[in-house]
Amino acid sequence: MTTFLQQFVNAAALGGVYALVALGLTLVYGVMRVPNFAHGGLYMLGAYFAYASLTGLGVGYIPAMLIAAVLVAILAALMERFIFYPLRNAPHVHPMIAAIGVLFFFEAAVQLVWGPDFKQIPEPVPGILSVGGITITWQRLIVIAASVVAMLGLNYFLKRTLTGTTIEALAQNREGARLVGINTNRAGMVTFAISGALAAIAACLIAPINSVAPSMGEVMNLKVFAIIILGGMGSVPGAIVGAFLLAFAEVFGGYYISLNFADVIGFAMLVLVLAVRPQGLFRRGT
């Protein structure tokens, strides 16, 4: 029983990690339909910028996170301006390939600057919480909480604020959006900037749990794309449910079946869900 509960907590923490990364992507992929494969790269850069701020500038954890968020946001906005915007009318695979090119570039650049070795970001709140034999580190609790907060915030932003609606409108019909007076250039950049900032914040929160390495984004990339489709494109609650679902499938699949096949189980569940509900969990069928 303790083991079961411990696994439950583990799954929740992993779900939090997935959700945090997926939420940043929801905005550009789920809503704007831009398959930004460089999102994993932005996530990775976020971790490195924070690392550099911590070790190079000697600032604290929170300032480092803010610096990283701002830098990555700027970078993401520039990407929108110079790559995705010009490709807005091209078929889907074009921006996807361009994004992969950017990802290659980011990884190589980071390796050149910081080397290929793993880096450490220490936990800002070290220590563990232990209740009745169940343990969880504070950092993981923070991740879970942050993912829920980010989800609520993002959902509110998209569904209840005008800027949010603007983003959705822009994604669904760019000309229509311009025609009602939306500055689509700016809105597009703002959207990417928000997504970039979310990626960086996610990276800063997750880095102390996992490692900081040039390939850290790649590992996440496929999973978070899958999560967004699993939850239903454009649905923020869907993304978070998808994230936790995948995490639980992996953890409990690994626990009851075989750890060797944990990843297989995760993707098998994805495939299964899509076979039954092709439009994802949270989107109404058309």
Next chain:
Amino acid sequence: MLDVQGLGIRFGGNQAVQDVTASIPAGQITAIIGPNGAGKSTFFNLISGFYQPTSGKIVFLGEDITPLKTHQVVARGIARTFQTTTIYRELSVLENAMIGHRVRTKAGLLDALLRTGREKRDDQESRAGAMRALERVGLATQANRPAGALTQEGQKRVGIAMALSSDPKLLLLDEPAAGMNPEETVNLMALIRELVAGGLTIALVEHKMSLVMGLADQILVLHHGQKISQGTPGEVSRDPAVIEAYLGSHAHGGQMGQSTQGADHA
């Protein structure tokens, strides 16, 4: 030719088509009219197998086609066009029509790979069938132009040619005259008449009363998904329910434009 019985479909809480029983007689032109959102396009979508009805039955030439998939319905001889012009803009006019002919050919992947006699025959037949259709709509000379380069009206004709090349017995046209000026509308009416004279049965949805009144042998009126009237143009345009729901002052004028002007000056 086509009989529907108790046909209905709901989208969530919205009963878009409800308990419609009607028939489309062979060799005639049946017009379907009704206010916006009455369920006309949905009615066509049901017949062509695009949507599965939630109730009712569709019988075509004595066969129950309700459960059939769209391509099977087309194979039985029902073709259609869409309300907004949808064609393959980047393909040539001829290719568009050839795609429409696909349902009459059998050659598959294996035939393609082995270049069998069937493949060669089917290919020639597609070309011939497509050209026949293009001639019928008057586009034969434009066969090799990209369809997207044609005018709106030309594109509408491409859409009709695509439907015609499947050798249909029944043709469903959804607002074929939308966006056409009076002159073009008259041309279209002539085309439709010709098609019917050639043995085709046509059902069409249209808001242009000049066309409807000038062409239809029979009119079916939908409102809120239900059939509220059916009859000859004369009968329908005198039906108070139809006037109330749809025609308004147009009931008495032939040309809708004139009556608007009249209302204006009133």
Next chain:
Amino acid sequence: DKVVQIGYSGPLSGGAAFYGKDVQSGIDLAINDLNKAGGIKVNGEKVTFKLVSLDDRYLPNETASNVKRLTGQGIKYVFVPHAGGIMTVQPMTTRDPEFLLVAYSSEPKILEANNPMTFMLPPRYDNYAAPFVKTQIKAFGKKLGLVGTTSAYGKQWADVITDEWKKQGGTVGANNGVDYGTTVDYSSAVTKALAEKPDVLFVGGPSQPTALVIKAAREQGFKGGFIVMDQAKFEQMETMIPKNYLDGSVGVLPTKEFSGTQVFVTKYQGVYKKIPTSEAALNYMGVNVLAKAMELAGTTDDPEKVRAQLSAAAKAIPQSKTVYKLFGVTPAGHVDAEFIIASVKGGKYTKLRMEKTFK
């Protein structure tokens, strides 16, 4: 004057780049040392070296391609640091053109291929099993849990340790290995392994994830010992997690703790600003042995002759050039050196004795 090119095909980008780079740094350092010292004299001619590196992203087919390219440029000595690549190119060594394959991988199968042109640098990992198991059973108890990485190499390790553990009378729980390269959080694997209440955990993969596994186990209250696979380096792990977490572990002694390695360690740190691991040290050794063998063979063009002189070369050069104490090279092409393992207690490394070594 003559320049001899040394080929290298390893992962220089992607998830394993850190590993490929570490290996490359050892080769590079040795070549620079040799060149700075004015090169070597072969048959009266001055010979310097040049490294030609190609990225293979850890993919054996890329390694094969790279090796063809390198040998096509007339290169006769190629370093490859992963078992998959090594075994893919082994059959090519004796085809025209011939070349000497310097293999950096502790996989015993490399030797089983009986390839006459292979020169294998690290000790076989099956050497470690017996002393590791003996120490940990004695110190902690008879129940073993497995949370190693699931790379080819990690799985072999797990098998060897399992066999040895049973042989010495212990019991082994289910294998809860996970891929250290792609796993985002190790907690659940650790939880599963700990559910069987093991006394000792087998862990290991690259240092950083290994440290995270150890951390997760300690955080979940594990008090027992660890058997750490040779791929993970204590000297790197101790910078990542609290040192006391490592207490009760057995693994390979950090390079800097070997006697006589200080010269190398200082030199390496001066250039690369980081602690050298055995990746760098063994490849540094490999290049030096190779160079010496060329001197002894009196040729740089005939890899077969050079190969024949490897053992003599190993014995002829000082420890400053081999880093570790070398006894020679076996006829099968395997380095015969003193390799020491250690257990950690109170942050200190205690050397363990090896009773018998496979060569």
Next chain:
Amino acid sequence: MLEVRDLSVKYGNFTALHGVNLTVNPGEIVVLLGANGAGKSTLFRTLSGLQRPAGGSATWNGTPLTGGKPEFNVSHGVAQCPEGRLLFPQLSVQKNLRLGAYVHRRDPAGTEQALEHVYSLFPALVQKKHDPAGSLSGGQQQMVAIGRALMARPQLLLLDEPSLGLAPLVVEQVFQVLQQINQEGVSVLLAEQNAFAALGIAHRGYVMESGQITLQGTQNELMNDDRVRSAYLGV
């Protein structure tokens, strides 16, 4: 006042408009007639800033409209109900309409009022307000498009074939409303295939052929012009 001077527009090497001259005086309804492909939509797109001209100018009360920034044009009082509707298919009808008032986002009260007005004009939309616009029937979508343009509360309203796909009764209403808002001071430029209805409410009109204005005149002049009668009125 809308002043279009020698406006030319090119798509690649194809010239869609050749030096078009046209004016809409304050408070006027002006109709633009033309066959398919004449260039009407091109002119409208240019006036909204969606298309950059190759030459010439277009100004609204002296403000140039040709800067290629639609948002600028809308905020200066020029709104369009475009060909092809350009709705946001997955957003609800209500959100589509509200976005029409994007330039008035600092005036929520005015927006609410406009919204009420649009709903009263198209009661069919009331029960659809929470449905995604893409699920509506063709005619209902056209209503949303017109409604969205009205939401911007423009001084100059550009309508590109607003009656497309609308039931006759609704067309009648739309034209009545156009007259009504025109009387409230809004200038209207209207492209229509339904020439009778359009000329019926217009003060003046232009005829465009192959990207050029070939005829212009008052309502009466056009109504009685033989060419117009045969080509556009179908008599």
Next chain:
Amino acid sequence: MKPGTGTVGWIVLFILAALLPFLKPSSFMLDVGTNIMIWAMLAYGLNVMLGYTGLLNLSHAGFFGIGAYTVGILTLKAGWSFWLAWPAAALLCAALGYLLGLVAFRTREDAFSIFTLGVGVIIQLVINKWDKLTGGNDGLNGINPPTGLEALSKGLGLKLSSGFYWLALLALIITVIVVARARYSTFGRSLIAIRGGEDLARSAGIDVYAHKLRAMLLSTAIAGFAGGVYAVFVGFMGSAVTGPVTTFTTLLYLLVGGIGTMAGPLLGTGLLYSVAQSLKSLQDYQYIIFGPLLVLLVMFAPHGLVGLWERIRAGRKGGGHA
């Protein structure tokens, strides 16, 4: 549209390519040539789905792997001749592709891509974990060259690498013929219709589902066919090449060459593979250059090399379509 025009060019190209080994190029050159042809075949297979049918199947490399492993396992463990195992591998992939399609075609667009991505990951992981059959992480080592290949090369006074080169060329020629025939046929035109718009194709009377299934079958068969050559060529099979990364690489080749074109897959693979090889010596800088290069290619040659060529040929005549 007219298959006639290009045919002569293709024949000349293939004859020249077949003569290349007699110029005695280095074995590395031949190796590059062989690699290009194998990956180009994979790209042709992907093109059948993406270029003609408009669906991005991200499990494509999985079928390449299944084909390769089938050849590896059948020749190594069951003692089959390569010449028998090879077609068997293609057939197996066709059958599996068909089965996958039965389920996968319930989804559309991005969901289809992600669905197949999941399948691709599963295929790779299963290959990786099924130690008994596939050798797991160790892979399959020592897959022998096809019988007769060495004798053929030696007989002509050439090395084995020439033999592999010809084998790949033969396979490529077969692939190109098959793909060309499929494309320029009644069947192929229907695929193009599906790519242009599924709903429209359906209402035009095309059995969309059945056509997609057949396209998938053809595409995966080609992938397996390419995999078979790969297995004997490298002589070693590891699971790494069977994963989505390989699919993405192939996608790159296809995009750079020109999606939906006949020459695109070969051109794109040829260019990118060579560029990647020449960048290799730059080591740390290879992706610093390769990444932006991709971005530039996508932005300034959106229709790939073939599109670029057509634009140049159209010359000053202009007429760029939007």
